[in-house]
Amino acid sequence: MSLCVEPAIMKKKLNKKNSIQDLAAALQLSPATISRVLNNHPHVHEATRTKVMTMVEQVGYKRNVMASGLRTNKTNTIGLIVPRISMFLHTEVITTIQNGLHTHGYNLIICQSNDSLEIEKDLAQTMYASRVDAVIVACTLFTSDFSHFDVLTQNNIPVLFYDRVPVKPYPACVIKGDDFRGAYLATSHLIELGSKRIAYISGPIGCNIYIDRYAGFERAMQQHDMPVQKDLVFYHELTVDNARKSLHRLFARKPYPDAILAANDLTALTALAFAKEIGIAVPQELRIVGYSNDPRSSIVTPSITTVEQFPGRIGQVIVAELLRVLKNDMQSVAIDAPPIITPVELIRRMST
Amino acid sequence: MSLCVEPAIMKKKLNKKNSIQDLAAALQLSPATISRVLNNHPHVHEATRTKVMTMVEQVGYKRNVMASGLRTNKTNTIGLIVPRISMFLHTEVITTIQNGLHTHGYNLIICQSNDSLEIEKDLAQTMYASRVDAVIVACTLFTSDFSHFDVLTQNNIPVLFYDRVPVKPYPACVIKGDDFRGAYLATSHLIELGSKRIAYISGPIGCNIYIDRYAGFERAMQQHDMPVQKDLVFYHELTVDNARKSLHRLFARKPYPDAILAANDLTALTALAFAKEIGIAVPQELRIVGYSNDPRSSIVTPSITTVEQFPGRIGQVIVAELLRVLKNDMQSVAIDAPPIITPVELIRRMST
DNA sequence: TATTTTTACGAAAACGTTTCAGTAAATAAA
């Protein structure tokens, strides 16, 4: 019997309501005054301010963000949509964003699209339903139409793209790495080392990063009067399986390529493993370059030359832009705003 | 002049208010009826239901979660606190949780404590302020007191720990890997291969996972009548720098250890690199075992034997438990509930 | 002292949803 009532008592005791109203009643003040203290409004007497603050401390009052959010139409929450948090670039970028926003009082809702356009559409809806204050997006490989983000932009929720960004004008901030330069540097590096038959394994063309990287590759080749051989260039989603298929094609018959430029590090790692399997020496017979400076690229033997994207810096830029947009309130959704380009750097290692 | 008024017009037009009230007015119904339709309440005529739903579709109505959250005291949001999302185990677990919860209509707020107790305390407060429906936590290495989570449990917000969990009884769900067994299997494996001088590099004792792993190591040694040599065991945060210091101590003078059991894969990787540097052959002169089956452990040469924790499975268990707790509402915060133990498996590779 | 200005606070409405209590109409039971 006594056990039956226990939970009710507990619940009652635990459910100490700590609303502004309760504070007001306890202090013989109005809720308005409490609110003003909590929001650092002027025109509140110093004595009452301290009185309120000590009471707040004492009872452990925490603002109910749903109530205040309902009233102010602000959630202090930022949404983030990435293909996969396990991708090294995103892992690092997220960490920086998360820390940066936390110091400014924002929370982060992280969602993964899994590189599925359907899920991405769904997530955009969810973000709107959650009434986040802004949304940061790295698109899927297959996002060529961006109208599913309209629900956000049309409802004054700023959208900020990074890495994989719209290729068409869209009313949103755009922050992207210098993919053209990254691929250009990598290709030039291979050429200068004497590579003659350079293969390029690209992601699906249609995604801005692969468009730009291909352009960088092409430009470097042209500058050195080297023709781009179509049969040495592959376009597909950069999975291990796909990479292996392309590698099989590349090494089906001689002459073998003497260098592989991979549009990401996973593909470079796969190429390295493949070369070992078929007994080709890296870098003597085959040079390999990757992209992103994934930590794995530095621990394999030989370590892989790759392109550093400075994800921490990208994260910082995102946070800075975001805070700027949130301050200016809708100011920077200009459809013609130029993208912000973040720098890259070639990391030379043993594979070249 | 005309440019000046444009934005105001835009704003007005874009800010199409789509509240339940607006729908009600448009359909000559009361807000209550709309709400019942949206929440699938019974006692609503089929004709009106379809009428409402078509209108909802048409205007793209999305429930304002802050308003409904304020009323119902539910946010449909789950909080997650991990040391770092870049840690392989957590990356995978998060992905599973995220996908699982999304199908049940929950959002996930992910925060990183950065292995800082201060930040963890802060985040617990933030989670309460956000009024999340539940919180999932993998503690910092240094969390031995758990009272900063009281603000959650005392306010009926269920807490669920995984991986790094309270070592003392605490009113929360606990899900942990079988760390004892993992270390036991790994140690037995080394012994059976003939290792005589087995070094163990552990994380700081005080954290449950390292307590359990040490116990597993000790038990395997005892079973084979091998004494645990104190000077071959190291306890410290498992960073590269710390690992290298211990390795220097281990190889300062002979006899060298003939096997190293590392309490995580990063340390195992560091040991492997160190062995290469000083010209010790792995596995001939030194066997190395790690923990977690980080992808890096399989791509180095030689590949590293390690303990698989099945992070996807851990994530599934977490989701299942979470949904159960959320359904039962506070039922399972019994302080004496036994922890759920998830299985592990030894992955044999070239390093042994 | 009388008037204006400033300061400190309160009353009340609003945000958009959910839900309790109630009511009219339709159906079933007497």
Added chain:
DNA sequence: TTTATTTACTGAAACGTTTTCGTAAAAATA
């Protein structure tokens, strides 16, 4: 037919905050 029951809906209050407007009291000015 009358009475009870079910069905389909409405009105209004509530959730906890913020903010506008208003008003006393205090301070500054005349």
